[in-house]
Amino acid sequence: MSTLTFALRDSTTMLRRNLLHMRRYPSLTLMLIGIPVILLLLFVYVFGGTLGAGLGPSGDRTDYANYVTPGILLITVASAAQGTAISVAMDMAEGIIARFRTMAIFRPSVLTGHVVGSVFQSMLSLVAVTGVALLVGFRPTATAVEWLAAVGVLAMITFAVTWLSVALGLVSKSVETASNLPMPLVLLPFLGSGFVPTDSMPTPVRLFADYQPFTPVMETLRGLLFGTGIGVNGLLAVGWCAVITVTCFLWAKALYNRGRTA
Amino acid sequence: MTSSRKPAIVTTELRKSYGAKVVLDGIDLMITEGTIFALLGPNGAGKTTTVQILSTLLRADGGHARILGHDVTREPDAVRELIGVTGQFSAVDNLLTGRENLNLMADLCHLDRATGRRRIAELIEQFDLAEAADKPAATYSGGMRRRLDLAMTLVGDPRVIFLDEPTTGLDPRSRRAMWHVIRALAAEGVTILLTTQYLEEADQLADRVAFLDHGRLIAEGTPHELKRLIPGGHVVLRFDDQEGLDSAARTFAAATRDDAALTLQVPSDGGVGSLRSVLDHLDRDAITVAGLAVHTPDLDDVFLALTGRPDGRADQPDDRRDTRAGRSGQERASAR
Numbered sequence: 111m112s113t114l115t116f117a118l119r120d121s122t123t124m125l126r127r128n129l130l131h132m133r134r135y136p137s138l139t140l141m142l143i144g145i146p147v148i149l150l151l152l153f154v155y156v157f158g159g160t161l162g163a164g165l166g167p168s169g170d171r172t173d174y175a176n177y178v179t180p181g182i183l184l185i186t187v188a189s190a191a192q193g194t195a196i197s198v199a200m201d202m203a204e205g206i207i208a209r210f211r212t213m214a215i216f217r218p219s220v221l222t223g224h225v226v227g228s229v230f231q232s233m234l235s236l237v238a239v240t241g242v243a244l245l246v247g248f249r250p251t252a253t254a255v256e257w258l259a260a261v262g263v264l265a266m267i268t269f270a271v272t273w274l275s276v277a278l279g280l281v282s283k284s285v286e287t288a289s290n291l292p293m294p295l296v297l298l299p300f301l302g303s304g305f306v307p308t309d310s311m312p313t314p315v316r317l318f319a320d321y322q323p324f325t326p327v328m329e330t331l332r333g334l335l336f337g338t339g340i341g342v343n344g345l346l347a348v349g350w351c352a353v354i355t356v357t358c359f360l361w362a363k364a365l366y367n368r369g370r371t372a
Numbered sequence: 373m374t375s376s377r378k379p380a381i382v383t384t385e386l387r388k389s390y391g392a393k394v395v396l397d398g399i400d401l402m403i404t405e406g407t408i409f410a411l412l413g414p415n416g417a418g419k420t421t422t423v424q425i426l427s428t429l430l431r432a433d434g435g436h437a438r439i440l441g442h443d444v445t446r447e448p449d450a451v452r453e454l455i456g457v458t459g460q461f462s463a464v465d466n467l468l469t470g471r472e473n474l475n476l477m478a479d480l481c482h483l484d485r486a487t488g489r490r491r492i493a494e495l496i497e498q499f500d501l502a503e504a505a506d507k508p509a510a511t512y513s514g515g516m517r518r519r520l521d522l523a524m525t526l527v528g529d530p531r532v533i534f535l536d537e538p539t540t541g542l543d544p545r546s547r548r549a550m551w552h553v554i555r556a557l558a559a560e561g562v563t564i565l566l567t568t569q570y571l572e573e574a575d576q577l578a579d580r581v582a583f584l585d586h587g588r589l590i591a592e593g594t595p596h597e598l599k600r601l602i603p604g605g606h607v608v609l610r611f612d613d614q615e616g617l618d619s620a621a622r623t624f625a626a627a628t629r630d631d632a633a634l635t636l637q638v639p640s641d642g643g644v645g646s647l648r649s650v651l652d653h654l655d656r657d658a659i660t661v662a663g664l665a666v667h668t669p670d671l672d673d674v675f676l677a678l679t680g681r682p683d684g685r686a687d688q689p690d691d692r693r694d695t696r697a698g699r700s701g702q703e704r705a706s707a708r
Contacts, residue, residue, distance in 0.1 A: 116482065123479040127465065134467045134508070205463035209524070212427045214452035215480050 117216040124223025131197065132231060142193045143235045145296070146186040147242050153178050153305065154246045161306065175247035179240075180331035181304025184324050186239045187268050188295035190232035191275035198224055198279025199288030221366055225272050232268045250335035260334040266351040267327050271295065273358035280365035298324045323350035378440075380405040380532050380563035381426065385435035388421055388587075395421045397587035398435065403565060403580070405440075405531075408558045410578035411567045417584040419567035420460060423536045426565070427457045439532055456530030458522050460537045466510040470501050470520050473509055474527060481528035488527075495523040499553070515546030522553065533557065535566040539573060551576055575599075583678060590678050607650050609636045610663035623657050624650075640666070 132139055153161070154175045162174035201207060201224070210220055240248075252260065275292050282288035299305065301318060302325040308316050319325060326346035333340030381403040388396040396418045403409045411419050424430040426437055428448040436443065442450040457463075464473050474495060478488030496505050499519040504512060509520060518538070525533060535554070539547040554577055558564055568574055574581045575595045582592040591598060611617045611634045620636050621629050628637045640646040647666060654661060 119482065120480060123476065126479075127468070127476055130472065131467050204465070205459055205461040206465050208429060208459060208461075209457065209463035210480070211429055212452060212455065212457045213480055213528075214449050 113216075117219065120216040120219035121222040121226070124219045125226045126223075128197070128223050128227030129230070132227065138193050138196070139231060139235070142189045142231070143186070143238050145189045146182050146235070146239050149185055150178070150182045150239065150243060150246065153182070164306065164310070172247045172249070175243065176249060176336065177332075178305055179243045179248045180328045180335070181299040181302075182239060182243065183236060183264060183331065184267070184299045184304060184328060185296055186235050187232055187264070187271050188292065188298065190228065190235050190268070191271045191278075191295055192289060192292045193231065194224065194228040194272055194275040195279035195282065195288040195292050196285060197228075198276050199282045199285045202280060203285065218363065218366070221276055221362060224276055225269070228272045228275070229265070229268050232272065233265065236264055236268075251337055252335045256334045256337075260331055263327060263330050263334065263347060266348065267324075270351040270354035270358070273355050273362060277358045277362040277365060280362055298322060299328065303328050323347075323354065326350060377405045379403065380407075380440055381409075381438070381565060383422075383426070383435065383437040386422070386425060386432050386437055387434035388418075388425065388430065388432050395587050396425075396432070399584075399587075399589060401582065401589075403563060405563050406558065406561045407579040408554065408564045408566065408577050410574035410581045411565065411584055412569070412571065412574050412581055413567075413584035414569065418587040419584055420536055422584070423457070423459075423534045423565070423567060427455055427534050428452055429457075454531045455534065456525035456528065456532070457534045458518075458525045458536065458538060460540065462517050462521055464509045464512075464517060464520050464524065467508060469506050469508055470512070471496070471505045473520060473524055477524045477527035483527070491527055491529075495526060499523045500549075515542055515549070518542060518546065518550065519553075522550070526557075530562070532563045532565070535564060537567055537569065540569065547573075585678070605640055605666065605668040607638045607640045607647060608665045608667060609638065609650075609654075609661050610634060610665075611636070612660070612662045616660055616662075619657060620654070620659050620661075623653050623659065634662075 154171060158171040158174040158178075162169040162171050162177075165173050165177055201220075207220065211217075250257075274295075278291040279288045282291060301315070302308070302322050303319065304324065308319040308325065311319055326343040327350070329338075329343040330340055330347045332338050333343065379402050381401060383399055383401040386396050386399040386401075387394075399418075399422060401409075411422060413419050421430065425432045426439065426444060428444050428451055431445060436445075438444070439451045440454055442454070444451050465476065468476065471492065474492045475488070478492060481488075483491065496502055499522070501516065501520060501523065504516055509517065512520060522535075522538070538554070539550050542550065551573070554564060554566070566573075566577065578595060580593065581595055581598050583590045583598075609620060611620065614631075614634070617629060617631070617634050617636060621627060624636065624638045626639055629635070630637070638650055640650065
């Protein structure tokens, strides 16, 4: 068999291992879906009336559900990232990683198994959260092609954030650290256009909000789902995702090869 | 007899340090194919580091190591194809069942489905895991976990196996079961390098034994050769008063006395015959003894004999034994 065949086979084996872990440990997945769902319900049913009125003269709770869902979807991605960092850190603490290192396998397969497994887990969470959003009034006007593009954008940001969380899981000395490090990611949609338009913020906050990576992603999603203007945001979103993916992939690879044996 | 066989593990001048701390200070090993080689030494002697370098987990700072002709640094993947490692710390996936763990190994060893399934069935049978095979590894006892661990190592039929303290923490029964498995592997022609803190284990299993202390090999040979380096055992007699000690010391001229502790160390091979002779002498001279302990040679004695000092194992759980070994160390050192 060629190197590529081995790489594929080992990565598939590791993916199967990670999917099996998720099945054995469903509480983690449920918790990761729970956080965005609770935030969604809170923002639609508690704050939604007032915040909806702030969107425009005729704005109401339904308008706000439409506005906030892309932000909630990114919180879903960030929340799943926390799970990835935790499971990577847990894995590294186990003796089995040392065993993998002494076997003639495609070395990055341990990481690719985690990444593909986590992307799968995130996409599952996104489907579940979108389902709840539809129930509470989220009514996108997108065509099938626009939906497909939105799924693509979500997959892209999920892939990027997953590599980041794999690196965070590897750099953590303990599982507790790994569970705390990705926390700021969950806050990022708040400090962007996730919950309120950025032009309502004071200048320093608005500058941060306008130029952080999640904002163009959320604006692109809104554009695709509701036909609002995307402008340069589409390109920015793709660019940010590519930069995060490549940087964090190289970082994670270096951390993994550093060889923490103990 | 063994000269016609190829060397399986060869190291020359292997060195490793962490910062200023030298862990391996030039290790030369030559292990013949199909033999069991035991690396003995206290904690921190460099046993695990040696295994980690030979199993491609760590890179040596200097020197060379070859496994069946392949250099561990330059051809790590060729080496990984040939070896199996069972470390000190359990390397099983706790969330998976025993069978799933073995399946994982079969997939990673790139066995085809039929071969993998057959191999796993054999191993489950051989390692007495049939009942537990479909339970998560997290529920296994220490002995079962170790058996699963070793079974996982064997899925790919490795030619060279590293066992890092394979029986540490096991109860006597599980330890014997593990010894049985290790012997059977060697009988099939597999080369085994095992590290251990137990002299008895090396004695039971190994064709050759090497002593590692502070990153250096201080002795190497067959268990028989090595045991000749170890001084014999002794009987420790404890007395209530100075007179008792004095009269006993007159009876046993070859003994070493400790006036502070009121004890006398009488050389003995630890056998019933020599013990009876000691008791007969005490009886004949009507000496009252407050207590008696028989001391057979152990790892402490070997270290003492080879280095002239107690090994200073800090984590020895049995305090009394530790004190005794320490005390006899001082005595013997002063007797020289």
